[in-house]
Amino acid sequence: LADGGMRDGLSLLDQCASATSGELSADRVYACLGLAGLQESGKIMDCIATGDTPGALSIMNRLYADGKDLTALMDELLCLTRDLLILKTVQDDDISMLSGVASDKELSSLKNKFSVGELSRMMNLIRDTVVTFGTSTNRRMDAELCMINLCQPELDSDINAVLAV
Numbered sequence: 001l002a003d004g005g006m007r008d009g010l011s012l013l014d015q016c017a018s019a020t021s022g023e024l025s026a027d028r029v030y031a032c033l034g035l036a037g038l039q040e041s042g043k044i045m046d047c048i049a050t051g052d053t054p055g056a057l058s059i060m061n062r063l064y065a066d067g068k069d070l071t072a073l074m075d076e077l078l079c080l081t082r083d084l085l086i087l088k089t090v091q092d093d094d095i096s097m098l099s100g101v102a103s104d105k106e107l108s109s110l111k112n113k114f115s116v117g118e119l120s121r122m123m124n125l126i127r128d129t130v131v132t133f134g135t136s137t138n139r140r141m142d143a144e145l146c147m148i149n150l151c152q153p154e155l156d157s158d159i160n161a162v163l164a165v
Contacts, residue, residue: 041076042106044147045084048122049113053151060147070143071133078126080110085119087111118153125149125156 017024040063047056063073087107114122129146136142149155 041073041080042110044077045080045110046113048147048150049110051151053148056147056151057144060143064140064143070139071130074126074130074133074143074146078123078130081119081122081126083107084110084114085116085123088114088116088119121153121156122150 040059044056044059047053047059060073064070084107088111125146129142132142133139
């Protein structure tokens with residue numbers, strides 16, 4: 001979330017530490033910052049890979065009901081999609097280029113479920129959805145529509161998107 005900014009990272013860490021008593025675990029950080037977490041993002045990506053629209057919407061709506069931030073959720077999906085795209089296009093699996101949003105095990109299980117074209121289409125769709133959040137009157141509806149389009153690429157009228165699948 002700090003996007004490389006040390007001061008921002010320390011501020012986020014301080015925010016989490018002051019909101020939590022006891023040990024500061026990954027789950028507590030996710031809860032404090034409104035993040036879905038690695039496993040949830042991976043589950044959504046599995047649903048997208050299999051075209052399980054009800055499953056993806058169910059996970060997203062559960063996370064939303066639990067108070068997770070939709071922008072953060074979409075950013076996590078975008079980072080995961082980017083990492084998969086990097087793994088598919090970099091020849092030597094250079095992990096130094098990865099964001100660290102998912103474990104190596106999770107990435108390897110998802111890597112072969114998508115083509116480069118699909119991942120590119122997904123990145124564009126997620127990015128465009130996040131960009132519209134700034135002017136949106138209903139972010140939840142926008143995120144749901146994005147999820148439906150991610151799971152069902154045949155709904156996209158753009159010929160390039162259809163050919164990517």
